[in-house]
Amino acid sequence: xxxxxxxLIVFAAIAAQVIVFVLIGFRRRKRQYRxxxxxxxxxxxxxxQQPATSNIAPIxxxxxxxxxxxxxxxxxxxxxxxxxxxxAAESICSFYLTPVDGQPLPSFKPGQFLTFKLQISDSxxxxxxxxxxxxxxxxxxQPDYYRVSIKRVPxxxxxxxxxxxCSSNYFHDHVQEGMKLSVKAPSGHxxxxxxxxxxxxxxxGGIGITPMVSIANTLLGSGSSRxxxxxxxxxxxxxxxxxxxxEKLQQAHAxxxxxxxxxxxxxxxxxxxxxxxxxHVDLNRLRLTLQLKRHxxxxxxxxxMMESLVPALETWGVATDDIYYESFGPATLPKHKKAKxxxxxxxEAQQAITVTFSKSGKTVTWDPDAESLLELAEDNGIEVDSxxxxxxxxxxxxxxxxxxxxxxxxPDADVEAGHCLLCISKPKSDLTLTA
Numbered sequence: 001x002x003x004x005x006x007x008l009i010v011f012a013a014i015a016a017q018v019i020v021f022v023l024i025g026f027r028r029r030k031r032q033y034r035x036x037x038x039x040x041x042x043x044x045x046x047x048x049q050q051p052a053t054s055n056i057a058p059i060x061x062x063x064x065x066x067x068x069x070x071x072x073x074x075x076x077x078x079x080x081x082x083x084x085x086x087x088a089a090e091s092i093c094s095f096y097l098t099p100v101d102g103q104p105l106p107s108f109k110p111g112q113f114l115t116f117k118l119q120i121s122d123s124x125x126x127x128x129x130x131x132x133x134x135x136x137x138x139x140x141x142q143p144d145y146y147r148v149s150i151k152r153v154p155x156x157x158x159x160x161x162x163x164x165x166c167s168s169n170y171f172h173d174h175v176q177e178g179m180k181l182s183v184k185a186p187s188g189h190x191x192x193x194x195x196x197x198x199x200x201x202x203x204x205g206g207i208g209i210t211p212m213v214s215i216a217n218t219l220l221g222s223g224s225s226r227x228x229x230x231x232x233x234x235x236x237x238x239x240x241x242x243x244x245x246x247e248k249l250q251q252a253h254a255x256x257x258x259x260x261x262x263x264x265x266x267x268x269x270x271x272x273x274x275x276x277x278x279x280h281v282d283l284n285r286l287r288l289t290l291q292l293k294r295h296x297x298x299x300x301x302x303x304x305m306m307e308s309l310v311p312a313l314e315t316w317g318v319a320t321d322d323i324y325y326e327s328f329g330p331a332t333l334p335k336h337k338k339a340k341x342x343x344x345x346x347x348e349a350q351q352a353i354t355v356t357f358s359k360s361g362k363t364v365t366w367d368p369d370a371e372s373l374l375e376l377a378e379d380n381g382i383e384v385d386s387x388x389x390x391x392x393x394x395x396x397x398x399x400x401x402x403x404x405x406x407x408x409x410x411p412d413a414d415v416e417a418g419h420c421l422l423c424i425s426k427p428k429s430d431l432t433l434t435a
Contacts, residue, residue, distance in 0.1 A: 078098060094147055
């Protein structure tokens with residue numbers, strides 16, 4: 001056999017092997033593609049099957065968002081799909097809500113809340129009354145469910161004879177899986193500013209952790225590389241909500257830094273394991289932990305924490321525009337008063353407006369520094385029902401007997417004719433209110 005013939009045979013063998021490998025690779029790729037296509041066509045895991053504190057899901061994609069309907073008007077029926085206790089003391093319960101009509105849910109801005117209309121029977125009179133309350137969303141936006149996490153509110157420690165929180169105890173004691181609830185679309189003016197590239201500091205006190213979890217889940221679920229510092233203040237491990245979930249976030253994301261503060265650690269609570277710091281979340285803790293550079297702060301907690309921390313941040317040199325905050329419960333931190341130009345007594349007399357609360361029998365002079373009529377009422381010892389304090393829930397709606405009001409912003413709640421929302425309104429003239 002000649003050298004030329006042998007060379008041709010060798011080349012032919014090599015070519016045959018190459019063709020065989022190509023065919024095998026092609027068939028393998030084709031099989032992988034079919035397997036992937038089959039998995040994509042499988043039905044997705046239902047909300048009921050998802051673990052309560054699973055790793056965060058990605059935020060809704062732009063393609064899904066385009067198909068997501070706009071927020072609905074008024075109240076819409078939702079089913080309680082699942083209840084999950086979130087702390088050792090079982091004082092915080094998460095409620096997973098799915099729409100009765102089965103339609104995809106509109107997205108929301110992490111930090112916003114849902115408004116509920118509850119029909120609650122009075123334990124004394126037996127009469128059923130309609131109660132409107134707002135609760136922060138505690139997860140990232142999902143197309144098929146919303147989640148709120150609600151803390152049971154006991155009677156005040158110094159006044160044990162007073163009744164416990166009406167709506168929170170109703171949720172814990174009466175709202176079971178399969179029950180239907182009337183819910184307004186997500187709303188609220190406290191939410192994540194996603195366009196900002198700054199590192200963010202999330203501060204949650206007690207149940208104020210819920211909007212912070214929504215913000216953290218959303219950012220981390222989207223793959224954001226922003227530095228996130230979460231400071232969470234509670235009394236002890238008994239009150240520590242979503243402990244496992246928060247620890248998993250820290251393990252999975254190098255840009256997420258968790259700092260838990262226990263003010264009253266229990267005997268079995270171990271520093272460095274259950275919590276990182278003893279004491280409250282205060283300015284000193286932030287200064288010792290954060291680098292000296294610009295951050296964006298989001299704060300939600302009880303009034304005592306807000307009244308100390310927010311002014312302290314400004315004193316530290318944090319710009320007011322970099323501080324976003326919201327109080328939970330019946331009190332909201334008043335906005336800081338800006339110095340106003342001094343005016344003569346004659347001008348003050350000419351501009352004085354009186355506000356009469358007919359039910360309380362009080363007439364007071366409107367304080368131009370007051371943020372709202374609700375704040376004026378509370379400063380003068382006049383009790384008014386309130387919930388969101390952002391014009392969304394309608395709890396502070398009050399009959400307007402005479403006079404006119406200006407709104408600080410457009411109300412989200414439906415306001416009846418001849419009524420006003422005290423939480424976002426100021427008087428244009430002398431007023432008489434039924435309160």
